[in-house]
Amino acid sequence: MKFFIDTANIDEISKAAAMGVLDGVTTNPSLAAKESLPYRELLTEICRIVPGPVSAEVLATDYKGMLAEAEQLCKIADNIVIKIPTISEGLRATKALSDDGIPVNATLVFSAMQALLVAKAGAAYVSPFVGRLDDISTDGMQLIEDIITMYHQYDYRTEVLVASVRHPMHVQQAALMGADVVTMPFKVIDQLIKHPLTDIGLEKFLADYKKAGKN
Numbered sequence: 001m002k003f004f005i006d007t008a009n010i011d012e013i014s015k016a017a018a019m020g021v022l023d024g025v026t027t028n029p030s031l032a033a034k035e036s037l038p039y040r041e042l043l044t045e046i047c048r049i050v051p052g053p054v055s056a057e058v059l060a061t062d063y064k065g066m067l068a069e070a071e072q073l074c075k076i077a078d079n080i081v082i083k084i085p086t087i088s089e090g091l092r093a094t095k096a097l098s099d100d101g102i103p104v105n106a107t108l109v110f111s112a113m114q115a116l117l118v119a120k121a122g123a124a125y126v127s128p129f130v131g132r133l134d135d136i137s138t139d140g141m142q143l144i145e146d147i148i149t150m151y152h153q154y155d156y157r158t159e160v161l162v163a164s165v166r167h168p169m170h171v172q173q174a175a176l177m178g179a180d181v182v183t184m185p186f187k188v189i190d191q192l193i194k195h196p197l198t199d200i201g202l203e204k205f206l207a208d209y210k211k212a213g214k215n
């Protein structure tokens with residue numbers, strides 16, 4: 001399973017990359033807006049740090065505008081993936097870009113039918129937002145299971161990228177379901193390694209060794 005970090009913050013990306021388990025990055029306009037560097041410069045720096053796929057989202061909401069922005073974003077680096085919102089114009093853009101061999105991450109996906117459409121259009125990734133579904137009392141992870149079942153049924157190659165992840169249980173469930181990728185905030189990546197029994201156990205190992213006068 002691939003691990004992406006969901007942030008545009010260079011410090012967080014560098015820290016996660018140093019952990020040795022980072023495969024890619026997803027950004028969005030809300031995340032970019034929190035940073036001081038302009039989006040293009042941010043993406044250049046992110047692509048320098050992480051060689052894996054880096055999703056860059058278009059701001060246009062019309063077909064032509066999306067294609068024009070995608071063309072500019074692709075010039076930043078070879079590992080840029082174009083993030084396109086799952087609306088009608090976005091579906092057209094997804095099809096056109098995918099036909100041209102440009103990888104698309106179809107974002108803001110909240111239903112199985114949206115996921116089916118973007119797979120038919122050739123998207124490289126589908127990004128269902130599980131946390132935002134949970135927020136409105138809908139089971140976000142059930143959507144992941146449904147999409148995986150559907151894609152297997154028809155052998156779609158679109159990778160299921162679990163997004164809007166809020167806690168380690170989302171990551172665990174995604175792994176059990178066989179999702180291809182999980183993108184998560186730095187906080188969640190950091191939580192994955194932690195267990196109180198590990199800390200207690202380590203403290204005891206070291207204390208026992210010291211008590212025996214072996215230091």
Ligand code: G3P
Nearest residue numbers: 006028131132163164165
């Ligand atoms: O990058 C898209 C997605 O992961 C956003 O997550 O936490 O804003 O719902 P969130």
